[in-house]
Amino acid sequence: MAGSRDHGSLMEDWMPPTTPSPRTLMSSFLNEDFGSGPFGNLFSDNERNRPQDQLERSKQLVGLSKEVPAQFARPPFQKDVSLEPNLFNPTQRSSSHGGLAERMAARVGFSVPKIDTSRAGSSTAIRSPVAIPPGLSPTTLLESPVFLYNAMAQPSPTTGKLPFLMASNATSTKPPAAKMNEDCTFGNDTFSFQPHSGLRSFLTAEKDHNACHQSQSLSNIHQQESSLQSSFTAVKDTTDERTVKTNTSDSMFGDNHSSSDEQEDDETNQNGEYSSATVSSSAEDGYTWRKHGQKQVKNSEHPRSYYKCTHPNCNVKKKVERSQDGQITGIIYKGTHNHSMPPSNHQSGIPFSHTNAPEVNVLESRGSQAGLNSASLWENAEKDCNRGVQSEGIETRTAVCLPIPTNCDASIMESQDAVDVSTLSNEEDDRATHGMVSIDCDRDGDETDSKRRLKSPPLNYLTQARVHDIVFIDESGPFSGSWML
DNA sequence: AGCCTTTGACCAGCG
DNA sequence: TCGCTGGTCAAAGGC
Numbered sequence: 310m311a312g313s314r315d316h317g318s319l320m321e322d323w324m325p326p327t328t329p330s331p332r333t334l335m336s337s338f339l340n341e342d343f344g345s346g347p348f349g350n351l352f353s354d355n356e357r358n359r360p361q362d363q364l365e366r367s368k369q370l371v372g373l374s375k376e377v378p379a380q381f382a383r384p385p386f387q388k389d390v391s392l393e394p395n396l397f398n399p400t401q402r403s404s405s406h407g408g409l410a411e412r413m414a415a416r417v418g419f420s421v422p423k424i425d426t427s428r429a430g431s432s433t434a435i436r437s438p439v440a441i442p443p444g445l446s447p448t449t450l451l452e453s454p455v456f457l458y459n460a461m462a463q464p465s466p467t468t469g470k471l472p473f474l475m476a477s478n479a480t481s482t483k484p485p486a487a488k489m490n491e492d493c494t495f496g497n498d499t500f501s502f503q504p505h506s507g508l509r510s511f512l513t514a515e516k517d518h519n520a521c522h523q524s525q526s527l528s529n530i531h532q533q534e535s536s537l538q539s540s541f542t543a544v545k546d547t548t549d550e551r552t553v554k555t556n557t558s559d560s561m562f563g564d565n566h567s568s569s570d571e572q573e574d575d576e577t578n579q580n581g582e583y584s585s586a587t588v589s590s591s592a593e594d595g596y597t598w599r600k601h602g603q604k605q606v607k608n609s610e611h612p613r614s615y616y617k618c619t620h621p622n623c624n625v626k627k628k629v630e631r632s633q634d635g636q637i638t639g640i641i642y643k644g645t646h647n648h649s650m651p652p653s654n655h656q657s658g659i660p661f662s663h664t665n666a667p668e669v670n671v672l673e674s675r676g677s678q679a680g681l682n683s684a685s686l687w688e689n690a691e692k693d694c695n696r697g698v699q700s701e702g703i704e705t706r707t708a709v710c711l712p713i714p715t716n717c718d719a720s721i722m723e724s725q726d727a728v729d730v731s732t733l734s735n736e737e738d739d740r741a742t743h744g745m746v747s748i749d750c751d752r753d754g755d756e757t758d759s760k761r762r763l764k765s766p767p768l769n770y771l772t773q774a775r776v777h778d779i780v781f782i783d784e785s786g787p788f789s790g791s792w793m794l
Numbered sequence: 795a796g797c798c799t800t801t802g803a804c805c806a807g808c809g
Numbered sequence: 810t811c812g813c814t815g816g817t818c819a820a821a822g823g824c
Contacts, residue, residue, distance in 0.1 A: 600799055607814060615816070619797085628816090797824085804818075809811100 596620070596650055598627065606630070611638050620648045 602615035611630040618625040625644035632638050 599797080601819090602817060603800070604815070604817095613815085617817095626816095799823080800821085802818100802820090804816100806814100806816085808813085808815105 596625075596646065613639075618644075618646060620646065623647050 597619040598616040599619045600614055600616050604613050604615070606613045609630060611632050614629045614631065616627045616629065623644075623646055625642070625646050627643065628639075628641040629637055630639040
């Protein structure tokens with residue numbers, strides 16, 4: 310058992326007790342960032358009105374993140390704090406590396422407009438934040454590095470689909486877990502995850518999916534705004550344990566729900582009310598979990614639940630933090646499943662676009678799978694969480710954290726790569742866009758890449774100017790989310 | 795009857 | 810060594 314200290318630190322990272330709070334950071338970065346940069350002129354109002362002190366604050370935050378050696382230095386969840394500035398700090402982005410958006414613009418020949426997040430959530434008329442340069446077709450945009458096409462991606466602020474970062478390399482078995490309903494959550498101001506593989510509730514999901522789709526088109530614009538408010542999730546992948554931290558919009562943006570939240574709780578409406586389909590517990594991911602404890606953790610406003618895999622001889626555990634309204638605010642997986650997924654839940658190969666069922670525990674399910682398949686990815690996580698992690702652990706900030714299939718020698722992209730796209734060199738960008746999740750899977754080794762891509766979107770991520778979250782996709786689909794604006 | 799959740803107590807690690 | 814904190818155990822209750 311990891312020392313309490315480790316966990317304590319972990320939690321602190323999740324919810325930094327000290328200022329600035331995630332909400333503060335986020336709003337700070339939103340205010341500053343989206344008004345500046347290559348497309349700042351689109352929202353010049355913000356630019357002009359931006360207080361200088363915000364800029365300074367942002368710089369300070371960046372400095373925080375710099376204190377730690379680049380890739381591993383950040384504590385598991387403290388990333389939430391330090392990462393944002395680093396990622397989004399306009400100054401750093403534009404000055405040091407020219408900014409991803411700028412680089413992308415150079416490559417593609419056009420610039421990717423930024424969404425005016427300052428208006429997100431407002432009731433003002435919405436205009437498309439994405440300006441397509443003359444001569445470029447939507448198709449070109451979608452297929453361009455800036456807007457990587459992802460057939461499985463859900464609507465996004467930029468592409469019309471939410472650009473989930475896909476870690477398709479992943480290979481191996483796809484965790485059946487899928488986040489359903491996330492589509493429906495668009496109305497909730499968040500992007501949705503698509504289920505990787507079928508869930509037992511596939512049929513239901515399908516039905517929900519259809520319903521959701523109808524509203525998606527109408528709410529597309531709204532999504533654009535809301536997506537900006539998505540929360541971050543930190544994925545920590547140490548050797549054996551994975552930590553998924555999702556800052557619920559709750560904590561970050563008030564009413565907005567993070568993707569993870571929605572995933573988890575099948576659906577809470579915008580008011581935070583639960584729909585009839587509520588949290589189905591942890592079985593949705595295809596594995597069965599038994600809750601064996603719950604505790605209120607210090608420095609966390611949310612209770613932490615402890616789950617164990619019910620499979621005999623399986624020691625996989627997970628810790629889930631939920632907000633008062635049931636939204637998941639953090640998930641930590643520990644251990645590796647030594648068994649296959651229960652047949653009833655096994656529906657691999659189902660496009661997650663079809664698995665939008667109100668599966669609640671997307672995070673969990675993915676995590677569980679990760680735990681299942683990926684052998685002991687996080688066993689030492691707890692140990693590393695606070696000390697080792699910084700130097701050795703791999704951290705990933707994602708809206709949703711999904712464990713990587715076990716058979717894969719998955720090394721989730723380093724947090725730095727995954728997150729701080731803006732500071733990546735071109736080469737790094739490529740890495741970020743194609744190899745954020747480095748998964749070396751043997752399981753499906755006989756499967757061709759093309760085949761894999763059919764099953765899941767290419768590992769395209771970090772293709773836009775801003776990364777809000779990263780979606781990792783293994784063979785079966787995205788298992789983590791993030792998006793850029 | 796079996797499984798799961800809840801909940802208080804116990805244990806272990808750290809300062 | 811003690812107190813704090815987090816993680817786990819296990820009894821009780823519910824479904």
